[in-house]
Amino acid sequence: xxxxxxxxxxxxxxxxxxxxxxxxxxxxxxxxxxxxxxxxxxxxxxxxxxxxxxxxxxxxxxxxxxxxxxxxxxxxxxxxxxxxxxxxxxxxxxxxxxxxxxxxxxxxxxxxxxxxxxxxxxxxxxxxxxxxxxxxxxxxxxxxxxxxxxxxxxxxxxxxxxxxxxxxxxxxxxxxxxxxxxxxxxxxxxxxxxxxxxxxxxxxxxxxx
Numbered sequence: 001x002x003x004x005x006x007x008x009x010x011x012x013x014x015x016x017x018x019x020x021x022x023x024x025x026x027x028x029x030x031x032x033x034x035x036x037x038x039x040x041x042x043x044x045x046x047x048x049x050x051x052x053x054x055x056x057x058x059x060x061x062x063x064x065x066x067x068x069x070x071x072x073x074x075x076x077x078x079x080x081x082x083x084x085x086x087x088x089x090x091x092x093x094x095x096x097x098x099x100x101x102x103x104x105x106x107x108x109x110x111x112x113x114x115x116x117x118x119x120x121x122x123x124x125x126x127x128x129x130x131x132x133x134x135x136x137x138x139x140x141x142x143x144x145x146x147x148x149x150x151x152x153x154x155x156x157x158x159x160x161x162x163x164x165x166x167x168x169x170x171x172x173x174x175x176x177x178x179x180x181x182x183x184x185x186x187x188x189x190x191x192x193x194x195x196x197x198x199x200x201x202x203x204x205x206x207x208x209x
Contacts, residue, residue, distance in 0.1 A: 022134040029064040033094055040116040044097040047123045048105035052091050054130035057112050067104040142159045144197060144204040148185040156187035156195040
């Protein structure tokens with residue numbers, strides 16, 4: 001049998017190492033939750049890209065891609081195999097979170113239109129499409145994009161500590177409250193539900209449909 005040369009041995013070892021690191025450093029979580037008897041969904045997330053789609057259905061469908069923090073000068077990532085989605089039902093609310101805060105998270109969530117929505121995000125980007133129920137959102141640093149069914153909305157409050165608060169395509173009355181570095185905007189409609197978005201640093205845009 002031929003002996004492996006040193007460069008070939010090194011290549012085989014490195015390939016096996018990189019394969020093992022990749023398998024441990026990323027993880028996909030897929031869950032579906034029945035919403036019978038529920039009225040609200042609460043999401044608590046540290047650092048993430050969060051995409052939320054409101055739809056006419058009966059289950060909360062969640063896909064989460066986890067990626068460990070980079071280490072060894074960016075060559076590999078931390079192990080995320082043992083990290084799972086924490087879930088709880090408190091009264092009429094479904095509560096979802098990833099308790100580990102040292103990982104990158106990419107969330108895709110489909111939410112039934114009948115549920116009110118609460119979101120707490122430390123740092124990241126949020127996109128919510130098709131809001132037609134109550135929404136309460138707090139984001140530390142990042143960008144927020146929300147589209148709403150205007151006929152379903154009563155009032156919208158946007159408050160940004162440092163950055164911009166912007167409405168687009170709204171047919172009813174909009175008031176702006178700009179100061180030196182902070183921004184605030186209010187919308188007054190004729191629907192049933194209220195929306196509140198507080199952003200520490202960044203930009204929030206709300207678009208009417």
